[in-house]
Amino acid sequence: MLTAVALLFFFFLFVSVPVAFALALATIPIFMLGDYMPMTVALQRMYGATQSYPLLAVPFFILAGNLMNSTGITERLLHFARLLTGWMTGGLAQVSIALSAMMGGISGSAVADAAMESRLLGDAMAGRGYPKGFSASVIAFSSTIPPSIGLILFGFVAEVSIGRLLLGGVVPGLLMTLTMLATTAIIARRNGYAPELAERPRAGEVGRAFLSCFWALAFPVFLLVGFRYGFFTATEAGAIVVVYALIVGVFMHRELTFGRFLKAMEDSVCDIGMVMLIVAMGAVLGHALTIEQAPHAIAVFLTDFAGERYLTLFVVLIIVFLAGTIMEATVNVLLLTPLVLPSLVLAGFDPVHVGVLMIILVTMGGNTPPVGVIMYTVCGILKCSFTEFIRWSWPFLAAMLALVAIMALFPQVVLFLPDWVMGPAR
Template identity: 35%
Template sequence: SAVADTAALAALLIPMMRAAGYGINRSAGLIASGGIIAPVIPPSIGMIIFGVAGNVSITKLFLAGIVPGVLMGAAVGLTWWWLAKNEKVLPAPKLAMPQRLKITAEGSLALALPVVIIGGMKFGVFTPTEAAVVAAVYSFAVGMFVYRELKWSELYQLVLTAGKTTAVVMFLVAAAMVSAWLITVANIPTEVADMLEPFMGSKILLMLVMMVLIVVVGTALDFTPTVLILTPVLMPVVLKAGIDPVYFGVMFIMNNAIGLITPPVGTVLNVVCGVAKISMDDAFKGVLPFLMAQLAVMFLLVLFPQIVTVPLHWWMR
């Protein structure tokens, strides 16, 4: 998840960046904006919840999230480059090429995990559910027998933690089904569709309106509640307008991920504030350029949905 990724990276990188002389606000902003890419890049719990709540193929959601996730990462990198150049930040010493190659080679098995998951689903070797098993077994084997960072004494606690996480996800999925039923019974989708009727003539305009709506909601609600509440409300509108539900799902998840770095809730911002020991105001100042870059990517994908849909069709061939 974005919160877990950010917490782990912030605890590791913020002290290093502080020691290297980087501004703590910018450092916190960089790590926070990088952490929110996690729900977009497969495998993603958010996409699983959306897929269940919206009756959308999880495999297609995973595959469709690759290009947007890469673009979000590129936006963060370019923004950091621009900030470092304009704020005259001294770059850290570069490693020699042999050292880079050695480090890359050492981490190659860990880096191969996403390739194994995506490749296996694309070529029909396993389903998303089976992919989770493959990922767990692969990670266990690499961590235990290759890197030797995993000890047998830690296995019980790892299994217990995984069980708790799985239970949380299953409760969320159950809640998604119940909330979808309640929202349908209350006839809320019809009312929302009537409200958005003037925008039905243009898919791009309708997507823009829905993205703005989700951005506003995301400033007040956390990631999962937003997905649970808005998915059954907006999906009928999406289907009625003829918008690709997989494309909408990716955009919806991306938008909710961006909401994690927008105050006042901003769960990911709160995490980096705690690790970096800075105020929310300072963290928001640091993350603002990255937030603007992520929003620019999102609205670029709204204007040009082919950036998402064309690679997806290629993946699914």
């Protein structure tokens, strides 16, 4: 039965059925050939999946991100990023990476960040003589700095503290930024790409740019302080951040007009509808996989590596990365988390450590064929061929995978900040 479900799912993806409906339609064999999952159970699972208090954080963070982007935040961050990194080799590419690092804590969506930066910087990078494949690779891979939505969904599925997960993504995000900057500098130096700025900007100029986007940069700090002192849970933080974004837009930047507010609401409704439909449909397939004892089959497979904790971890991470190349990140989180997490926790790994690694890998899978959502988005906007993208992207992929391997071997890279801010997990 599991084979039939898997074949149907990939068939529906191949014929371009939307992912959410492919998830639901793949369970047809279980409804038709089995008597242990009537349609009423499927409907109950769809409804039950959306009735979760932690899951409320998703629509709040999506709305907050769209509101922040409607207040002139993006333009201010771009100017600040240009001053911070524009003097480096391959300046405009470095600016893209710095902007991604700052946007990763605001918008919460890798695809949204990649699309926004492609439109903002694509033509300018082409004007500097950068090959389209290089520009597309830089934008696509820098967008994978841990987005908050993926971590929230993982926390919802795995019943793990979302606050600890968000904090766990901070240090890896900084390391990914440094890795991208270094890799880009090496490639740019070899190809003779000039800096964006002729000289380093003065401290005063950088300071003024920092103050202009202070409220955006204060956003992650605001969350960190709130989690540290228990002022709010992750779900409550989402609601508070929406209010924060409204205050910044109306009273601080004074750029959130009624028209922009309506546009942010419209974009949020579309984004939330897409995510929640996938969550609801994924719950049906997840229940079907549980009935067919897929988690047990995965656990039995991983017992072959009993006694080799890190071998077990790397096998799972390879599976997760390969799954990320053929399925969208949200689907992977919903399906793979209940399948592989129990075995890793049993092997002694912290679920926050595993969650951050999984989110990075499944998001990074969006930059690889055959179903690379981020890759398709960036290449479509920049009019870059997939062949050229792949040719330029392999150094970034290799560097990122090496960094993930280091974080897998040294869990405290991920766990240091959550343990320091919120105390060790019990």
